[in-house]
Amino acid sequence: MVLSLNQKAVLLSLLLLVVGLLVWEAAIPAQKPLSEMTEYERLTGGGAQKAGVPPPSQVIAKAWEQLSNPFYDAGPNDKGIGIQIGYSIYRVLTGYLLAALVALPLGFLIGMSPVAYRALNPFIQVLRPISPLAWMPLALFIIQDSEASAIFVIFICSIWPMLINTAFGVAGVRSDWVNVARTHELSALRTAFTVILPAAAPTIITGMRISIGIAWLVIVAAEMLVGGTGIGYYVWNEWNNLDLTSVIFSILMIGIVGMLLDSAFGLLQRAVTYAE
Amino acid sequence: MTKPFLSVERLTQKFPDGKGGETIVFEDATFGVEKGEFVCILGHSGCGKSTIMNILAGLAEPTSGVVKMDGFEVSGPSLDRGVVFQNYSLLPWLSALSNVTFGVRARHPEWSKAQVAEHSTKYLAMVGLEGDAIHRKPAQLSGGMRQRVSIARAFANHPKLLLLDEPFGALDALTRGTIQDELLKIWGGTQQTVFMITHDIDEAILLADRILLMTNGPRARVAESVEITIPRPRNRTDIVEHPNYYAIRNHLVQFLGRRSKELAGQASGGGPQSPETVRIDLSGDAPDSKPEDNPMLRAAAQ
Numbered sequence: 221m222v223l224s225l226n227q228k229a230v231l232l233s234l235l236l237l238v239v240g241l242l243v244w245e246a247a248i249p250a251q252k253p254l255s256e257m258t259e260y261e262r263l264t265g266g267g268a269q270k271a272g273v274p275p276p277s278q279v280i281a282k283a284w285e286q287l288s289n290p291f292y293d294a295g296p297n298d299k300g301i302g303i304q305i306g307y308s309i310y311r312v313l314t315g316y317l318l319a320a321l322v323a324l325p326l327g328f329l330i331g332m333s334p335v336a337y338r339a340l341n342p343f344i345q346v347l348r349p350i351s352p353l354a355w356m357p358l359a360l361f362i363i364q365d366s367e368a369s370a371i372f373v374i375f376i377c378s379i380w381p382m383l384i385n386t387a388f389g390v391a392g393v394r395s396d397w398v399n400v401a402r403t404h405e406l407s408a409l410r411t412a413f414t415v416i417l418p419a420a421a422p423t424i425i426t427g428m429r430i431s432i433g434i435a436w437l438v439i440v441a442a443e444m445l446v447g448g449t450g451i452g453y454y455v456w457n458e459w460n461n462l463d464l465t466s467v468i469f470s471i472l473m474i475g476i477v478g479m480l481l482d483s484a485f486g487l488l489q490r491a492v493t494y495a496e
Numbered sequence: 497m498t499k500p501f502l503s504v505e506r507l508t509q510k511f512p513d514g515k516g517g518e519t520i521v522f523e524d525a526t527f528g529v530e531k532g533e534f535v536c537i538l539g540h541s542g543c544g545k546s547t548i549m550n551i552l553a554g555l556a557e558p559t560s561g562v563v564k565m566d567g568f569e570v571s572g573p574s575l576d577r578g579v580v581f582q583n584y585s586l587l588p589w590l591s592a593l594s595n596v597t598f599g600v601r602a603r604h605p606e607w608s609k610a611q612v613a614e615h616s617t618k619y620l621a622m623v624g625l626e627g628d629a630i631h632r633k634p635a636q637l638s639g640g641m642r643q644r645v646s647i648a649r650a651f652a653n654h655p656k657l658l659l660l661d662e663p664f665g666a667l668d669a670l671t672r673g674t675i676q677d678e679l680l681k682i683w684g685g686t687q688q689t690v691f692m693i694t695h696d697i698d699e700a701i702l703l704a705d706r707i708l709l710m711t712n713g714p715r716a717r718v719a720e721s722v723e724i725t726i727p728r729p730r731n732r733t734d735i736v737e738h739p740n741y742y743a744i745r746n747h748l749v750q751f752l753g754r755r756s757k758e759l760a761g762q763a764s765g766g767g768p769q770s771p772e773t774v775r776i777d778l779s780g781d782a783p784d785s786k787p788e789d790n791p792m793l794r795a796a797a798q
Contacts, residue, residue: 399585402555403573403577406602494633496635
């Protein structure tokens, strides 16, 4: 039987997964049962449970337990994974949408006007490399609200790729297409929406895709700092509980949600991409 | 003498040459185009044909001189002057049909969607694009089909003046022939005024009523206006049999091969330079031809 390229890839992926899990499982040293210990070992506390990296079987069991009831709420330190992820997504999307509301029009302006580009470029170049978490103390002091500060951090980290890509995309629209709009006497607003926006859309969406990726990276760190709710807080809380199984499980969940966010933008990107 | 429909008066274009001086691309270019006339402009690259085209389209500003259409001075682009660009300039994210409706909607904002679609489909059909092809994106169309869409977009808007910037430059010879025929057909039906840049002599003879010849740049000028004394309708296989065909063709080849160089770089002397009219007619069936008025013409006819 001849397998297609995709089928081969899927088989190889599954094989790698199984091998990886087996190696992980085998690499965890088994704890000696109490009966096999010497008197001395027992006296020095060898019988107590040692904290260790959990084997994958435990993580899978944990995942099953958590995912079968993701939205339970049993007090401030015991919420289901669904609720925690929900909080994180809410913060990411709020900060992200605010950033888009600022970055897209501003990027358009910068892309259309060489003067605006030169005037704003120094600010962008200085503000862009600042780690978003460096804003946190200032945000906490000025906003005085941890929730809003987390959203602000998301805002400030996702604005730059969107801003720069929008400006770049708009400035790079082929002059032929702008000339088509000019010879058809389109107003500035119609030119912007019917020619420049679709022409620059692939570049703009690429910027938005980079931004959402960064925002999802940053939210975990931000929530570790501000605490309370969210997947970042969950990871840190489980670390304090020394529950490594939950830590590993939540790390996986962060990856999966990040992948889903990225593929949503991947679909959007495919929808606006055109071949020349 | 009444002013022609399109009159170009003492058009001059200069660019700074980067060394403190300036390069004069062309100087005091003066010519007219009558309503319904098909005029081609021939010249070597670098003589500023495309710049003239861009000025007529309103996409560029001349250093000095004016372009008047219908008595009004041209400033800025307008729907009255349709342009077919050499690289088609179709919007790649729109289907062929949408590229045409894009133009029609701009021209007739008051039309209903159905009206716009019907009008656009009609013009696409005129250039031989029908059925499934009109829903494809430009990237899925061949070069010839793309240029057809571009031509349909321009004609569908009924501009007062249609500007064609080497529209067939990027096409292979066979496709070029077919689309020239399509262009003649659609032009014959509309009696559109057309101004076209080309560097293909046979194409110019087939299509034009009159050919403007430019000398080489810099300081290029429109030196001659050659009338194509071959009756319409023309087709590519029959016109070569016409007695005037080779006489005209030889004249053009001579000009481009030799005289465009000899005449190059001459200062205009400050006066407006209307091109010399050249009329070559060996067939003798045109009663209004008076070759003796024009010494050049006699030289060419010998």
